[in-house]
């Protein structure tokens with residue numbers, strides 16, 4: 001919404017949220033999320049045509065177009081628990097729009113939703129007896145955290161789905177016109193509403209599938225002395241495959257991949273398509289296996305016990321350039337290590353607060369340290385779990401000097417110079433590559 005406000009100065013954008021703390025943070029310079037370049041965008045538009053408020057009713061009344069971007073987590077209870085999307089926030093919002101609206105609205109699904117949700121929303125919204133008309137569109141968000149501003153300013157495509165009726169077409173054009181202020185028209189794709197909804201789930205499923213595919217090969221590389229980066233490079237040179245999203249590591253995280261695939265699995269099952277469901281479920285299973293396999297390798301390498309050993313985790317965010325830790329592989333690794341009674345210390349340049357919150361209920365010896373050098377001091381092992389640039393350029397000689405011997409380095413993101421670290425004296429364990437060990 002900040003980018004829309006920035007690029008469309010003639011349009012007033014009001015962001016409303018029930019979370020007062022978040023809205024207050026959006027009004028200051030310490031934004032509630034870390035995203036490179038976002039503060040500049042917000043500062044340019046804030047107070048001009050970008051406003052933040054907790055007055056949801058007024059926000060609804062004043063708007064012609066409402067982008068609904070509420071959370072749609074995986075259900076934790078009842079039918080479909082662990083797979084289906086929890087639509088309670090979306091439905092509450094729809095009912096609130098219905099209660100507060102005094103004029104016709106275009107309601108845009110910006111949240112990621114199961115296919116055919118728009119139909120249910122349409123029924124709820126248009127069940128009013130006040131003569132109001134609501135047109136429900138699907139405009140899924142394809143941004144990636146860490147590069148959100150860039151992705152929004154130069155999107156590969158914008159997708160807008162609507163009903164195939166004259167009113168649906170008019171609403172679709174109104175939203176397309178907003179994006180056309182900065183997105184070339186040929187990149188604004190239009191479709192029916194179900195295709196738009198399903199495209200978002202499918203895009204995430206395909207992206208995650210590439211990671212699980214290369215991670216499955218990383219295990220085979222470790223067993224055969226092939227090198228996963230060499231394999232990824234060789235296959236990525238095939239223009240049909242392409243080089244991106246083939247980086248092997250400890251596993252994918254983030255709030256979306258897992259939940260969206262599970263959602264796809266659940267929808268497939270609900271249509272009786274069990275083979276389809278099982279196929280995509282494999283992507284999630286492979287990811288869980290990779291996280292567990294990473295810890296099993298640590299354990300096997302460190303003489304089958306990490307009990308009482310200090311282990312420093314470099315990075316907790318699910319990827320670099322974000323403070324977001326949702327579904328981060330680091331959380332699974334932390335859990336496994338604590339279960340083995342390791343003394344775990346977490347460091348991260350942006351995600352330490354979230355790491356604290358995520359691990360609050362865990363039993364065991366767990367500490368947090370902003371400084372990576374202090375985190376590594378006295379450690380038996382360092383495990384790199386987030387590909388922060390800062391970790392590439394640390395003084396590893398200094399780190400080694402402060403660690404216990406033998407000193408192990410598990411590079412869960414394959415970002416370090418392994419040969420150099422080995423020469424220095426580290427025992428180096430990358431993912432999908434030959435280990436380099438002195439012991």
Ligand SMILES: NC(=O)c1ccc[n+]([C@@H]2O[C@H](COP(=O)([O-])OP(=O)(O)OC[C@H]3O[C@@H](n4cnc5c(N)ncnc54)[C@H](O)[C@@H]3O)[C@@H](O)[C@H]2O)c1
Nearest residue numbers: 016017018019069070071072089092093110111112141145
């Ligand atoms: N985070 C991403 O990278 C990303 C990318 C693409 C799509 N999405 C989708 O966007 C949606 C939101 O994701 P997110 O990561 O921003 O989630 P989030 O949990 O960070 O934000 C959701 C916000 O909605 C607010 N909210 C909940 N109910 C509300 C209500 N009734 N009225 C007003 N505000 C309400 C919450 O307070 C919260 O601030 C999800 O469906 C997600 O799948 C997220």
